[in-house]
Amino acid sequence: MQRRSLRTMGRAACAALALVALNALAHSTSTAYLETGASASGEPTIQWRIALRDLDALLDLDANADSQLSWGEVIDRAADVSALADSNLTLRRGTARCTLRFLPMQYVRLADTGYAQLGGAATCDPDGVLTLDYRLFENIDPSHRVLISTQGSAAPQIAAPGASINLSTPTSPADTPNGFLAFLWSGIAHISGGFDHVLFLLCLLLPAVLQRRAGQWVARDNVRGALVAVIWIATAFTMAHSITLALATFGVIRIPARVIEPLIALTIVATALNNIWPIFTRRLALVAFAFGLIHGFGFAEVLAPLSLPRSDLAAALLGFNLGVELGQLAIVASAFFVLSTLRRWTGYSRWVLEVGSAMIAVIGTLWFIERVAGVSILGV
Secondary structure, three states: OHHHHHHHHHHHHHHHHHHHHHHHOOOOOOEEEEEEEEOOOOOEEEEEEEEHHHHHHHHOOOOOOOOOOOHHHHHHOHHHHHHHHHHHEEEEEOOEEOEEEEOOOEEEEEOOEEEEEEEEEEEOOOOOOEEEEEOOOOOOOOOOEEEEEEOOOOOOEEEOOOEEEEOOOOOOOOOOOEHHHHHHHHHHHHHHHOHHHHHHHHHHHOOOOEEEEOOEEEEOOOHHHHHHHHHHHHHHHHHHHHHHHHHHHOOOOOOOHHHHHHHHHHHHHHHHHHHHOOOOOOOHHHHHHHHHHHHHHHHOOOOOOOOOOHHHHHHHHHHHHHHHHHHHHHHHHHHHHHHHHHOOOOOHHHHHHHHHHHHHHHHHHHHHHHHHHOOOOOOO
């Protein structure tokens, strides 16, 4: 009976790995930036910055289909970009919708990533609370976030698709959190939607409940030993990415995203292949630390573009990193419960460890090719 239950759980675990793999092919986590204020005449103003890769995902801007999006191709679709902004950024004064007037679109680089910047002013009714309805990626990518900086408020707000944000009293409680709490939730969302980081963690955890004997993977004798191994791995990964996240956020060390993103994909491939043809079998925490340094630079892409005073940036960093750790803790705890239960299943090393790692290695390889060559293989 117990073996049958383990087989059932094993099949469920393989299905879960397949589901994670399929989700990993979806649109990657993205962040847009919005600044609001008022013109000299008192009209509300906005400045919206959205990554070109996000615009391309929504509007298919690559006209010649060469997988190399140029600024000229974006400018040729300026009317479509303005229409996208008008339909997904809705300013209201009271219950009446404001009329947005956009200036010509500009190209900017934030943390080595290309963005389209669209600014403008709005004509609104004179009375009532000013709110923003944000709809970009609604029902498409729930992991998308927009960081909103409002004139007169030091703490940015963070909103998900479908949120309604109070711009008249940005420092008071609203439908969306602000300040430290907002960055905490953003960190949780980032690790939850960052499938490259999740797959890397899974690659480290798959063999953590096993040990190597006579050239074979066998189940650890007790859960305590497996738990200690997992704690060491999670702690090493946390320490490493916290170091580089802080260094990148404060501008001490900056490595372009075009370098970091392929390296993250390589860490996934290397860790997955090590599960199939083991080289490192005992000191996986060292592997987690070394590769975690690379992943920290990837986490920094959310905070690096923010123009905040150092004191506010420190609070944002603390909240975001704590959110990442909470999300990571939930992932590790869930994975450990399933994997430690399955570790004695005779099919674990073949179907969960080797097949699961092979699937992850394939995805990591495709990500590497995409990120180096700038081509779209997975359709994202």
